[in-house]
Amino acid sequence: MSNPNTEINSCPEPESEKYELIDAREALWNDQEIGPIQEIQKDGSCIFSVHAILYDLDPPHYHPTGIMNVGDATPQALYKSMVKKWLSHHPTLAKSEVRKSGTGLHIILQINPPITLGTSNLQDLWAEKIKVVQTALPIDPDQPGMTAVTRPIGSINSKNGAQVTLLKQGEPVSEDQINQLFEDMKERPFLTVFKILTGKERLSPCPICKTGKELVALDKIGKCYGGCGYVKLYQVYDLFLRPRGDKQKGV
């Protein structure tokens, strides 16, 4: 929007509008309502169309000195140092929108046309599928699935007074592209996550035992030729995520 009258452009917003934006949330379902959390939050049984899937990433959840410098204090630094690369390593995640939520990052996969949930069976099915799709990134395990909300761009997060801003424009994905990510996570969970987080199918030296030997990603497990033997998926997440209880609460 542009206005030739610079005097009008420089006018501050009315205070009342600003207050309405403080801690506003944006639903990712039905009519994508924006408002106070207590007014827009819905139970899964009241969600009839899914417009987006959310990944909530907060810097305090990550090791301050992970194997790839994850854990920078600011959301922008976390995005630039790591998350930007993670998203580029999968064709569906590459289309994500990224918002600075205040203290953290909201990665949003916008789905167009939205997925229609016409029956309770479909609601249950997609509630489960979304949880699986969300494990493609090392999110807070306590993050809600289909019922997660984001914060609208321009709103204020009262936790630190920061404005929610757009860090990366996304483009909508299709239901098929969500299903592709779901199938990758179901059939090849270790390989899929390993490739997203490292961009590779093998790493040398193995970042877990650090014995100098190679770690190779197979479909469902990793194989280390050093001290680890077989490596499970949680061990890869643990390279990035702090242990539970050893983190501050984010957004």
Ligand SMILES: [Zn+2]
């Ligand atoms: Zn190892």
